[in-house]
Amino acid sequence: MSRTPAVTQLLALDSLLEPDEIEIRDTVRRFADERLRPHIADWFEHAHIPVRDLAKELGGLGVLGMHLDGYGCAGLSATTYGLACLELEAVDSGIRSLVSVQGSLAMFSIHHWGSEEQKLEWLPRMATGEAIGCFGLTEPDFGSNPGGMRTTAKHHGTDWVLNGTKMWITNGSIADVAVVWAQTDDGIRGFVVPTDTPGFSAPEIHKKMSLRASITSELVLEDVRLPAAAVLPEARGLTGPLTSLGEARFGIVFGSMGAARDCLETAIDYAKTREVFEKPLAAYQLTQAKLADMAVEVGKGHLLAYHLGRLKDRGEITAAQVSTGKLNNVREAIAVARECRTILGANGITLEYPVIRHANNLESVLTYEGTSEVHQLTIGRALTGESAFR
Structure with a gap:
């Protein structure tokens, strides 16, 4: 144990x-x-x-x-x-x-x-886990503004024909099914796309410095023909994809604290065993101050996550509350990872320890499922009643 x-x-x-x-x-x-x-x-x-x-x-x-x-x-x-x-x-x-x-x-x-x-x-x-899925919303030119997506789905008889490109899609090149969002004459709709459908391809994105232990792909749809039954019948407009994104953001509120906790635990263990000027690094006031400050932030992040979890379990959580959790916890997690790196010194940049890996990964987590700026504006709208997105 x-x-x-x-x-x-x-x-x-x-x-x-x-x-x-x-x-x-x-x-x-x-x-x-x-x-x-x-x-x-x-x-x-x-x-x-x-x-x-x-x-x-x-x-x-x-x-x-x-x-x-x-x-x-x-x-x-x-x-x-x-x-x-x-x-x-x-x-x-x-x-x-x-x-x-x-x-x-x-x-x-x-x-x-x-x-x-x-x-x-x-x-x-x-x-x-027999079948793997991916989620195609983000496009090369439309991330924070998914409503501007250029991927289209047009009726051809009783079928749908999809054309467009999605970007930064986790699991894309190994997925068996893709949930793809596209513009139609009736607004944005979602489609369940088996990835062996002719015209569908998912080239993997390489040369990443973050989330390297994760498959990231582009989705390319060239005259992908789907039956009428492929459309998600209950999803219309941006409510569909944004509701799903809210679910993923909720997991990040907790997950980011896992990365922060692992960095902090690593830094504590390292400081207790690393000797500097004939005593453990952990015995110095500056080190203890760093560890104490980080422990407070990681603890507060856990408390926020637990609170939002209870709200969600009661069916009371709001989008602004999820944004508050993601904004705070990812922002604090990346700050903790960077501070822990300073405690490990040069050892902090090697993969022998997890800290630089977490820091690099958190650079992506900071951006995906809504950038910090988007979450700030979501919170601002909840506080003021004014939308500053446009």
Whole structure:
């Protein structure tokens, strides 16, 4: 059994959780420590990750779509899902991204907006990891403004024909199914696209310095012909994709604190064993001040995540509250990673320790599922009643 993290002990965080939540969290933590942590530095360094094998193992663990009901999904609470995200991102943001895109974007979209036939066809296989999904919203020229997307879906008889390009798509090149959003004569609609459909391709994006233990791709749709049954019947306009993004952002509120916690634990362990001027680095006031300040921020981030989890479990959470969580927790996590790097000195830039890897990954987490600026404006709109997006 893994030791209890120092920040958890400091603020008695487990006292805020139910026994079943702790049990599931610890199960995910053990899996992460035993199956993922020994390999993650190599996966990151070589930009290669065995997604197919991991998806099946994660499906067996029960974390794929774990917060959804039915169709082979566990139907667990949002807080429990968040705790799983926290433990997975304590290993690497790329691992949490795999779970998040599968469960909170692709599976959630089909579960929430899809037909019964779509749900029965895809969700049970996605829950086990047999089938992998991706989510195509962002385009080369449209990230923060998804409403401007240029991907189109046009009627050809009873069929739909899709044309366009999506960018920065996690799991894209190994996915079996893509949830693709496109402009139609009736506004933005979502489509369930089997990736073996003629005209669909997903070239992988290389030369990344962040999220290297994650597959990132472009989606290219060239006269992709789909039957009428491919459209998500309950999704119209931007509400569909933005609701799904809210689910993924919620996981990041927890996950980013996993990365921050891992950096802090690494820095504490290092400071206790590294001797400088004949005494441990941890015995110096400046080091203790850094550790104390970071522990406070990581602790507050956990408390915020737990609070938002309880709100979501009661069905009371708002988009502005999720934005508050992502803005604060990712911003603090990346600051913690950078500060921990200073405690490790030159060792902090090597993959022998996880700190620089987390810092690099968090640069992507800071941007995706809504940039910090977008979340600031979402919070500003909630505070003032005025929209500053345009």
